[in-house]
Amino acid sequence: MNQRVKGKLIEWQDDRGFGFVQTPQNGGTSGQRVFVHIKQLRNQRRRPRVGDTLSFEQLPDARGNPSAIRVTLHGGWWSAGVLFALLFLLALCGVTLLRLMPDWLLGAYLLMSVITFISYARDKSAALKGRWRISELSLQLQALLCGWPGALLARHCLRHKSSKTRFSLVLYLMLLLNIALLIIALLAAGGYLGLDKFIH
Structure with a gap:
């Protein structure tokens, strides 16, 4: 041997x-x-x-x-991106249980994450078979619309779009923009959601 x-x-x-x-x-x-x-x-x-x-x-x-x-x-399945995505979703679950965020918003993140993961899988399959691809713009828009946790999971698990530097930079920008919009929305609705009790 x-x-x-x-x-x-x-x-x-x-x-x-x-x-x-x-x-x-x-x-x-x-x-x-x-x-x-x-x-x-x-x-x-x-x-x-x-x-x-x-x-x-x-x-x-x-x-x-x-x-x-x-x-x-x-090496296993874990990466910084996977860990961040899972911790974010767990944090959203906690915030929702505390009634600081509407239930539908958590549902939106979970649903869009599943849709985005499936989109990455379909695009990878299309690339391997030489078929019509899903546009990068569509993938990035899904990430912006609450699907970025699914995008991070798909990039790691499927090894798709993970070696393209420009695509990665745009994805991280979508991630930061989505989180910023989430924070702004929660602060703007602070009185309705009861956040004013924690802020003041």
């Missing part, structure tokens, strides 16, 4: 199911750039992403280039 080595995933083409992992330097020898295919992944709990740690055995391919076999993906 070949010796198992570890490396960092430095490139990943999710629509094609392959990428490259960089092995660490060993003494004075520089690390290798090793080809890895999704079919060699043994624990497919989620799709790989750039920066993941992989352990694998190494064999040369037909051209003599290093290739990874019997690959294990290290």
Whole structure:
């Protein structure tokens, strides 16, 4: 059996199911750039992403280039984005239970998060099959309209739209704008919702 080595995933083409992992330097020898295919992944709990740690055995391919076999993906489902989205939804549940926010608003966040997650899944499926895509504008508008928790969950779980810097920056802007609008709306309705008891 070949010796198992570890490396960092430095490139990943999710629509094609392959990428490259960089092995660490060993003494004075520089690390290798090793080809890895999704079919060699043994624990497919989620799709790989750039920066993941992989352990694998190494064999040369037909051209003599290093290739990874019997690959294990290290790391779980959690990320800062997932944690933030879940904590936000839990906070909304608490605020709603305290009657500081109308029930329909919590429902709006939950419903739009589900819709947005499904939209990401459909768009990823369309990309893999070469079909008509959902526009990025539509995805960003769904995020702005209370669906950003679902967008963060989808980006992490589905590994879709997670490597596009410009898309990510716009998504975070939609997130901040949505939260700002939520805070303004709650403060403006403070008297009706009973927030004035906490403010004064």
